[in-house]
Amino acid sequence: MHDALMIGGQEVTSRLFLGTGKFASNDMIPELVNVSGAQVVTVAIRRVDPDYPEENVANYIPGNCILMPNTSGARNAREAVRIAKLGRAAGCGDWVKIEVIADNRYLLPDNYETIKATEELAADGFVVLPYISPDLMVARKLEEVGAAAVMPLGAPIGSNRGLKTKELIKILIEECSLPVIVDAGIGRPSQAAEAMEIGAAAVLVNTAIATAKDPVAMARAFGQAVEAGRNAFLANPGEVFEYARASSPLTGFLRNE
């Protein structure tokens, strides 16, 4: 069976998305892409510098990757839209991850401003992937205004705490027809696998790889974990039972009349 992830009409081959904002050097990006198999790579438009090729993060993304610029630094919808358009003008393509954050302590996304930015950019032909706090009504609204996927957080950005919002993400997966991509908070390959097992379409990882002692080995581990988790989801795991099934059933005395 061909298990394709389609986003904005494009087939995505790997369900591990790679973030790039925290590496010791942009030089590492091609190797991390290579060992992890990641195809979608996100870069902050604020860091894209077309005038200075050696330091321009966008120049380090291998040609077979899909570039997903993000609007980090945007504090409201207006700024996110401006940044997205600057990214497109700088040659970053039509995909955009909307990141609207007006809270510097926890970096939690502003869902309301995110919906506004998504609506405007989707109407303008962008393939929009909004980063959100998991909320079903918000996800539905995003679907309505033309988002190509939704990206709920698993835990606060950079926290490596894992799938703290699992119950809410499960609801999004069950109720939304858009791909649900878990973004932020995933700190271990096992947590990425868990997200995939419950049916996430993909996961995005940056801090966990960037802050590992050996980022290359960690990127490889994440690639494997995401694949394993996806395969487990497709294999339809057996049911989980809260109580043991006793070998002497409690209702065994009932006979069919």
Place this chain on the structure above:
Amino acid sequence: MSFYEEYKKFSDNDFSAFFNELEDQDIRRIIGKSRLTELDYLALLSPRAEKYLEEMAQKAHHLTLQHFGRTILLYTPLYLANYCVNSCVYCGFQVHNKLDRKKLSLTEVEAEAQIIAGTGLKHILILTGESRKHSSVSYIKDCTEVLKKYFTSIGIEVYPLTEQEYADLIQAGVDSLTMFQEAYNEQVYLDMHPAGPKRDYQFRLNAPERACKAGMRSVNLGALLGLHDWRTEAFFTGLHVNYLQNNYPDVEVSISPPRMRPHLGGFNPPVDVSDKNLVQYILAFRLFMPRGGITISTRENPQLREHLIKLGATKMSAGSCTAVGGRTDAAKSTGQFDISDERDVATMTRVIYSHGYQPVFKDWQTI
């Protein structure tokens, strides 16, 4: 309510009594917490906490990696003018000092900008002395217009302005503010600023908040270390940053911990702030505000700056020059103070990479 009220809440406290009551277990408990209170921060600045610098450093390193990754933003200062009407006792540019006063013409600003832009830097911090006559807001605005062609982020370190003036500069393309209160202790402040408009303690103290209200996206605060007891000055700086972050959560906040440097005039700082003290301040601030920026200027020496990369620094200046027109003019004017790390941008880039970190040249662009 302004930060002055917040300052007043703590200014009459008996800090040494507070420090004396701290026990080792208090410090250990605070290091283990995920969200520190103001008094927790003060405790980490205490003499008692000096024993725990290594533990604090481990946590500070971890928090910085988590929030900023292995990156250091590079920027450089550009002095536009050294005319000044104040008489700050510690500064080489003060009104009574005999030195060549100079103000860059817009053509000269452009020439300096071209040289700096040639090094790849995209973040610039423009400075002037305090002279509304020579360095008027409209002059700063004109300079911003010129610099916008070369840089994606423009910061100002100039005399305190009104909210409307900040709004005008933001409109012109300024996106960050650096404001040194110099001394938070009000009496020390008055002693250090005997005359001139800078003597107005509260107008300066409330300037960062006016900038936040006007929509400034990033604000960097500092006390000039050496003018007064560094522990309480560090405390009030952190308190000020925390106050702004609570009230303006969308503003990116940061601190600079500058120490006094030799300069024309030969002022001897009353307080000696050692490397160990400076490190304690940086670590305590990182634990108090895990997402706050920490700027390390070229006032510090190369070795110390390199060590600070792993202890919480997020921004560093490079290729600095504190003289007006110093980059284009061989017979340059006198600088505001002597810099200690003279390395150029290319060298700093190599050095940062050699420590396993990425120098970031562009991290914002005016939108």
